[in-house]
Amino acid sequence: MRVEIRPIERADLPGVLALCAAEGFGSYAEDAEVTWRALTNPGVTSLVAVEKGRVLGVAQMLGDGVIQAFLVLLVVHPDMRGRGLGRRLVEEACARAGGKRVDLLAEEGAEAFYTRFAHRRKPGFRLYPDPPR
C-alpha cells in the first residue's frame, strides 16, 4: 500500500506529536492544543504521510499563496527515511501552499536533503520577539 500524503486531521495529532518529540522539536511536542493551532491556523498548510492510520511524516508550510512560502516543520519517521517521503511532503506542500519560492532553516544533518531541490543558499536568522531574560 502506497503511503498517502494528505492534509492533517485531528486524529493524526498524537502521531505528529510523537514524531516531533522523538526529533527533539520541543516547541511542537509540548502542548497538543498549541500544536494543533499552529498546524491549522489560516495560511498554514500542514500535511501528513500516513499508512494504515499510522503517521509516518509531517510537513508544515506557511505562505502568502502567491509569492513566498516558508517550510517550518518537516519530519519523517526514522524507519521510513530514504524512501522519498520527505521529497513528496515538500513537493505536495509547495503545490498546496502556492507561491514562487520557499525559504527554510535547515537542521544540522538535513542540509544535504535540501540540496537535492533547485535552490540558492542565503544566510538565515531566527529572531525571538520575547527573549528569555
Ligand SMILES: CC(C)(COP(=O)(O)OP(=O)(O)OC[C@H]1O[C@@H](n2cnc3c(N)ncnc32)[C@H](O)[C@@H]1OP(=O)(O)O)[C@@H](O)C(=O)NCCC(=O)NCCS
Ligand atoms: C530530512 C528528512 C525529512 C528527509 O526525509 P526522507 O524521507 O529521508 O527524504 P527522501 O527519501 O525524500 O530523500 C530525497 C532525496 O534526498 C536525499 N537525502 C535524504 N536525506 C538525506 C540526508 N540526510 N543527507 C543526504 N541526502 C539525503 C535522498 O537520498 C534523496 O535523494 P535522491 O532524490 O537523489 O533520491 C528526514 O531525514 C528527517 O525527518 N530528518 C530529521 C528531521 C529533520 O532534520 N528535518 C528537517 C528539518 S529542517
